[in-house]
Amino acid sequence: MAVGDIGMEHIESIVIDDVNTYYAMDARAVSQDFKHLHIRVEGRWNNSSGATYPYIWFGEGGSVNSGAVYNRGTHNGYMNNGTYQSAYGDSGGSVGYLGEGLTNTSHGAGFTGVIYGDIVNYSNSSVHSSLHYHSWFVEDTASTYWKFARGWVNYKVASALNVVYVQATSGSTNFQVGSRLDIWGYNN
């Protein structure tokens, strides 16, 4: 990375335009011109069963890797209730979990979840890539506290990945219109 380069460039934007169609947002030819990626997922599901965490996969050559190569760790809890927090994780999953940030139709109307993070070393074929994320789950119903999550998805493949694939945990759940996946590259 050269001193004086632009530090961050917007390179992908996938925006949902049909609520009846899309249960996934994917970028399958991510530029290899950078060292790290910054991603932001903003979304809401079209039914009440959509999980707050979407699935995420990576891959090479435009193909999704669903092998047992995902290490997962999450720490989450409620912002105004310090007594409830949870930390969990495991090794060798076949999919990554992305935050606890997305809302569904059971949550307050107009509240859209946001998850953001960085995919480190994604273009370096000598080391593993790893996603580190933060998310805030915010809504207005009295019965639900606002929730945070922070965690990782470690992709145990030493490769230059070019696929970022975000999907509902159920095929019967779709993204609502306006949900989006944005990717920035850290210039290299």
Added chain:
Amino acid sequence: MGMEVLKSVTIGSGGQATTISITGIPATHDHLMILSSLRTNTSRTNYGYTWANWRFNNDSSSSYGYEWGYASSNTWAGYRATALDSLVYAGIACNANTSSEAFSYNKHYIPNYTSTDRAKVVLLHWFDNANDTGSGQGDLDSYPPYDWIQDGAGAWTPSTNAAINRIDMTLLDGLSSTVTIQEHSSVVIYGFTE
């Protein structure tokens, strides 16, 4: 103005002794973002990480403090300390207990890094990568080894406030033993202006 790369360090073949010194940081922007991805050669039993301690402008006076919260091994807690001679636990590195391709992730923000009328605050987020293949490794809910997620803030309050023009990142095994920082480790400093 967009974000601009001010300094970039990538450790080459053979590694480098225990400190990364970044000097000559220009006072050209309002704020800094620092992204580091680190690995060392140490192999402490049950630990997959090494701490990174920071100093600004080569100041070793008792002018650093921190307060942060972490999650590890199905526990969560917070700590604070003041009057330290460096910003300890400012970052983390994977070590030899993790697979050779595993690197940590640290992201820091330093707002108003050029100001001379205030102390400096460092916002920190770091994760050990625990990107491993062994049983229990990569978990937050089982150990050994320990895995970490941490967020918090640090402060540098020298006797005379100054623009930050140098950052030394010293990686230590157990806060005392020197290490070798491994190839592919990297630190990039970005500047940005409101």
